Amino acid sequence: MIVLRIFGALGRLALRQLEHLGGVSIMLLQVARGLPRAGRYAGETVQQMHRVGVGSMGLVALTSVFTGAVATVQARYQFSNLVPDMFLGTVVAKSVFIELGPVLTALVVAGRVSASMAAELGTMRVTEQIDALETLAIPPTDYLIVPRFLATALMLPAVTACADLLAIAGGWFVAVTTLGVSSQIFVSGLRTFFEMGDVFGGLIKAFVFGIVIAHMGCFFGMATSGGAEGVGRATTRAVVAACVLILLNDYVLAEILSRVVFA
Amino acid sequence: MGARPTSPGRGAAVVEVRDLHKRFGANHILEGVTFALREGERAVILGRSGGGKSVLLRHLVGLMQPDSGSICLFGQELVGLKRAALYQLRLQVGVLFQGAALLDSMTVYENVTLGLRTHADLSESELRQHAAAKLAEVGLPGIEDTMPSSLSGGMRKRAGLARAIAMDPRIILYDEPTTGLDPVMADVINNLVLQYGQRPRVTSVVVTHDMTSAFKVGTRFLMLHKGRILFDGDAAALRGCIDPHIAGFIAGDAAALDLMQ
Numbered sequence: 001m002i003v004l005r006i007f008g009a010l011g012r013l014a015l016r017q018l019e020h021l022g023g024v025s026i027m028l029l030q031v032a033r034g035l036p037r038a039g040r041y042a043g044e045t046v047q048q049m050h051r052v053g054v055g056s057m058g059l060v061a062l063t064s065v066f067t068g069a070v071a072t073v074q075a076r077y078q079f080s081n082l083v084p085d086m087f088l089g090t091v092v093a094k095s096v097f098i099e100l101g102p103v104l105t106a107l108v109v110a111g112r113v114s115a116s117m118a119a120e121l122g123t124m125r126v127t128e129q130i131d132a133l134e135t136l137a138i139p140p141t142d143y144l145i146v147p148r149f150l151a152t153a154l155m156l157p158a159v160t161a162c163a164d165l166l167a168i169a170g171g172w173f174v175a176v177t178t179l180g181v182s183s184q185i186f187v188s189g190l191r192t193f194f195e196m197g198d199v200f201g202g203l204i205k206a207f208v209f210g211i212v213i214a215h216m217g218c219f220f221g222m223a224t225s226g227g228a229e230g231v232g233r234a235t236t237r238a239v240v241a242a243c244v245l246i247l248l249n250d251y252v253l254a255e256i257l258s259r260v261v262f263a
Numbered sequence: 264m265g266a267r268p269t270s271p272g273r274g275a276a277v278v279e280v281r282d283l284h285k286r287f288g289a290n291h292i293l294e295g296v297t298f299a300l301r302e303g304e305r306a307v308i309l310g311r312s313g314g315g316k317s318v319l320l321r322h323l324v325g326l327m328q329p330d331s332g333s334i335c336l337f338g339q340e341l342v343g344l345k346r347a348a349l350y351q352l353r354l355q356v357g358v359l360f361q362g363a364a365l366l367d368s369m370t371v372y373e374n375v376t377l378g379l380r381t382h383a384d385l386s387e388s389e390l391r392q393h394a395a396a397k398l399a400e401v402g403l404p405g406i407e408d409t410m411p412s413s414l415s416g417g418m419r420k421r422a423g424l425a426r427a428i429a430m431d432p433r434i435i436l437y438d439e440p441t442t443g444l445d446p447v448m449a450d451v452i453n454n455l456v457l458q459y460g461q462r463p464r465v466t467s468v469v470v471t472h473d474m475t476s477a478f479k480v481g482t483r484f485l486m487l488h489k490g491r492i493l494f495d496g497d498a499a500a501l502r503g504c505i506d507p508h509i510a511g512f513i514a515g516d517a518a519a520l521d522l523m524q
Contacts, residue, residue, distance in 0.1 A: 040381075124366070131326050132364035135357075136378040136426075137350035 020219075027145065027219050034139070034146040041143055048151030051116075053159055056109050063108050064163040067100050068092060068170030076179050085181045089189030092171040097198040101164040103250050106209035109156060110242040114217035117148055118238035121221025122231040130222070145222070149214045156210030157203040164202065201261040205253050209246050216242040276338075277302050277434060277466050278323060283332035285318060292318050293329070294490030300483075302433075305460040305467040307481035309474075309494075309512065314487050316470040317361070320436050323468065324356050325349050336434065354382060357432035361439040363423030365411035371398070372407035375426045382430070397425040401455055417448035424455055435459055437469040441476045449476060456480045474513055486512070 038045065075091045121144060124130050133140050168190070175181040220238035224230045278300040285293040292315040300306050310316045321327040322334055325341050334341040336352055344352070365374045375394040379385055385393065394407055401421040411419060420440065427435060437456060441449035457480050460467035471477050477484065484501045486494035486509055494501065494509050504510060511517075 120368075127362055127367075128360045128364040129366050131321075132358070132360060132366070132426075133377075134326060135324050135353055136381070137353040138377065138381050139346075139350075 023223060024215065024219050027141075027222070028215065030141045031146055031149050034142045035150075037142050038146050038150060041147055044143065044147035045150050048147050049155050052109070052113050052151050053155035056112055056155075056159055057162065059112060060105050060108055060159055060163050061166050063104055064101070064166040065170035067104055068096060068167030068172075069174040071095055071100060071167070072171035072174045072179065076175075076181075085175075086185050086189040086192075088175055088179075088181055089172075089186040089191075090193040092175075093168055093190045093194065094198060096164050096167040096171070097202045099202075099250075099254075101167055102160050102202045102205040102209060103246065105160045105163040106156065106206065106213065106246045107243055109152075109159065110209075110213045110216075110246060111239055113152060114213050114238040114242040115235045117214065117217025118221040118224070118235045119231055121218060122224030122234040125222060125224045126227055126230060140222075145218045148218055149211060152214035153207055153210040156213070157206040160203060160206035161199075164199070197261045201257045204257065204261070205250065208249055208253060212245045212249060213242050216245065275302055276300065277336065278468070279333070279335040279338075280319075280323075281333040281335075283319070283322065283334065284330045285315070285322070285327070286330055291490055293322075293332075296332070296487070296490070296492055298485055298492055298495060300466055300468065302464055302466055305457075305469070305480055305482045306485060307477040307483070308468065308470045308485050308487060309472060309477060310487035311512070312472060315490055316472075316487055317438055319487065320438055320468065320470045323434075323436060324353060324358055354378075354430060355433045357427035357430070357435045359420070359424050359427045359435070359437045359440055361442060363411075363419040365414075365419060365423055365426070367411055369411075370407065371403075371409050371411065371414070371422050371425075374411065374422065375407075375429050377426065378430050393429070394425075397429050398422070400428075401425045402451065417444050417451065420444065420448075420452055421455065424452075424459075428459060433464055434466045434468065437467065437471075439471055439473075440469060441471065441473045446475075449473070450479075452476075453479045472512075474515070 071092050072088060075088055075095075076085075079085075079088070121130070124144075130140050130144070133143060172183065172186050175186045176183050216238045220234040220241065224234040226233075276299045278298075280299070281297050283293050283296040284291070296319060308316050308319060318327065322329055322341075323336070325334075325344070329342060332342070337355065339348075339352060341349070341352070365371070366377070369377070372391070372394045375397055376390045379390060379393060391407070395404065398404055398406060401424050403418060403421050403425065406414070406418070406422070411422065414422060424440075435456075440452050440456060444452060453476050456467065456469060456476075459465060460480060467480070469477070469480055478498055481498065483497060484494065485492050486501075488508055493506070494504060496504075501509070501513065504513075
């Protein structure tokens with residue numbers, strides 16, 4: 001009897017996950033089909049770009065500066081006088097461009113944007129605002145989802161580029177002011193091994209992470225049911241799913257980019 | 264009392280529902296609902312809370328698909344209709360939702376002109392004029408730039424009605440239009456429902472359990488009970504009905520409906 005219950009619970013869990021997977025895939029397909037009509041709701045896209053980009057910059061800036069500072073302190077500690085200080089700039093820049101910049105920015109933005117999208121769309125769902133759009137013959141996918149996808153996918157690389165610069169500035173500041181490394185040495189290490197491919201690779205990651213963030217926020221928001229409690233549940237799920245998928249995609253992209261861009 | 268699939272009306276049938284079934288899990292909400300509304304009728308769908316009235320209303324505008332059965336608007340089958348055709352049909356239908364469903368992020372003006380902005384080629388000044396006229400019609404002049412969050416319940420309902428009628432639809436669906444309003448504001452809404460329902464070629468469908476509202480606005484009454492149309496007739500027939508479920512519902516008598524135990 002207990003075995004049956006366990007298998008029953010596992011089966012229901014598997015079915016629920018498959019249902020989610022189906023819903024997520026269908027939404028991606030609907031967005032792809034709605035892209036040619038994106039110009040019709042360009043105003044919505046611009047508004048979302050402002051919310052995602054400008055709205056996230058403060059938090060991202062704070063995170064980036066401290067990330068760069070911590071990366072510099074940690075690198076110096078690991079060098080332990082065995083590696084010349086010149087490589088401090090190299091290590092900090094490479095790690096920021098390839099990994100820290102895109103991933104940490106995406107995680108910070110996911111916490112803010114996925115949650116906000118899920119809460120907004122979820123509230124619209126439970127208060128029949130999305131049904132109202134339907135009855136006005138306005139496709140909710142075109143009006144609500146496509147602008148959010150476009151805005152997040154386009155703005156995350158821009159925010160990441162700013163985050164990269166701020167993280168390196170933070171690292172440089174700590175290296176010069178507290179670690180006794182001269183500015184010239186830090187910058188020369190950074191420039192000597194600088195490769196544009198690292199920056200592009202990071203920005204490609206940011207683009208994909210942007211899609212993931214919007215996708216999870218929109219999917220869980222649109223699937224909301226059950227009033228205020230349902231909105232809270234959707235918000236939490238959106239953030240958790242976005243963070244997990246960012247880390248998962250980060251590995252997949254690292255494998256792909258190491259063969260294509262970083263090779 | 265008794266099923267009456269069609270009733271005499273002013274014009275041709277604009278809404279036809281045949282053998283409609285809808286289940287949610289084990290719950291059989293609609294069990295073969297059949298009726299037809301002619302142009303110009305003001306139909307009131309009555310029934311207990313949770314009895315499937317709103318579910319039926321959502322089917323009429325294609326927000327829900329039935330498990331089986333048929334729904335025709337203006338002679339066009341809604342079930343399985345392609346999205347583009349469905350949207351074209353919806354331009355003829357206005358819906359006032361229970362909570363008005365105004366988009367929170369937009370002003371009242373943007374809400375009222377949302378449909379027109381998308382589907383009609385009007386300039387901004389024309390849209391402004393149109394919105395001002397519709398808001399004046401519902402008794403809310405000059406609130407174009409107000410956000411929905413600043414409106415009272417009655418004002419939200421009226422702004423929602425202004426949006427529903429913005430494209431001059433031929434069918435207007437009202438989901439519990441007076442729920443949550445004080446008696447005076449409920450009467451204001453009833454008068455507006457009546458006012459639009461009396462326009463030529465406009466058919467109204469009102470879902471409610473407020474009998475005062477129902478008798479004021481309705482010309483035809485359909486009682487939904489246990490997923491079926493238990494009664495279909497006019498006000499006099501409804502008042503004279505001796506079926507304990509219907510009489511108990513009209514009187515608001517829980518004992519008659521066996522709800523006391």
